[in-house]
Amino acid sequence: MPSPLILALTQAGYAIVPDFLNPTELADLAFESDTLRENGSFHSAGMGLAHQLDRRERQDEIHWLEPNALSVPQAALWARLELLRQEVDASLFLGLWSLEGHYSFYAPGGFYHRHRDSFRNDSARTLSIVIYLNGPWLLEDGGVLRLFPKGEPVDVIPTGGTLVCFLSNELEHEVLPSIRVRKSFAGWFSRR
Numbered sequence: 001m002p003s004p005l006i007l008a009l010t011q012a013g014y015a016i017v018p019d020f021l022n023p024t025e026l027a028d029l030a031f032e033s034d035t036l037r038e039n040g041s042f043h044s045a046g047m048g049l050a051h052q053l054d055r056r057e058r059q060d061e062i063h064w065l066e067p068n069a070l071s072v073p074q075a076a077l078w079a080r081l082e083l084l085r086q087e088v089d090a091s092l093f094l095g096l097w098s099l100e101g102h103y104s105f106y107a108p109g110g111f112y113h114r115h116r117d118s119f120r121n122d123s124a125r126t127l128s129i130v131i132y133l134n135g136p137w138l139l140e141d142g143g144v145l146r147l148f149p150k151g152e153p154v155d156v157i158p159t160g161g162t163l164v165c166f167l168s169n170e171l172e173h174e175v176l177p178s179i180r181v182r183k184s185f186a187g188w189f190s191r192r
């Protein structure tokens with residue numbers, strides 16, 4: 001019997017896992033992200049392979065994680081995501097291989113227009129993962145992740161600890177303007 005995550009990915013094209021992070025994992029990653037931002041270690045995000053800046057398309061700031069030099073909380077996150085990779089690959093045979101990822105920071109007013117995560121000229125990105133590093137979140141705080149599966153759009157509230165995953169070259173999605181500071185980790189498993 002496939003797990004709920006596998007069923008959701010195959011049937012709907014996306015899966016949402018509330019409380020994927022436990023409170024300690026969430027607090028440690030959120031603290032690290034806050035500290036890196038305060039230290040000036042974030043930069044405005046770009047679009048596409050050349051990472052050219054396009055402030056009309058997205059207004060988030062990011063900090064790439066260094067897979068060869070993970071901090072303790074990052075290594076714990078990588079271990080959790082490795083288990084997820086094994087679970088997905090055992091059923092869906094996507095050939096998931098390497099993981100890249102960054103912290104994201106949306107200042108109030110920040111958004112990310114509708115897009116797919118795989119680049120037009122490089123479709124190696126296969127499974128997208130977003131994990132929210134906020135505290136509790138209300139609909140009126142804005143910043144929902146809007147997914148565009150077949151049928152009706154689905155809005156995901158970026159409550160801290162929630163994980164969303166979907167197939168990178170299929171599912172279009174957008175981040176609606178956030179009223180509050182909005183923090184997350186975004187990662188991608190690529191095929192070899």
Ligand code: OGA
Binds near residue numbers: 104145158184186
């Ligand atoms: C991305 C992205 C969604 C989110 O970084 O590519 O779509 O909810 N993020 O932060």
Ligand code: MN
Binds near residue numbers: 115116117173
């Ligand atoms: Mn995206």
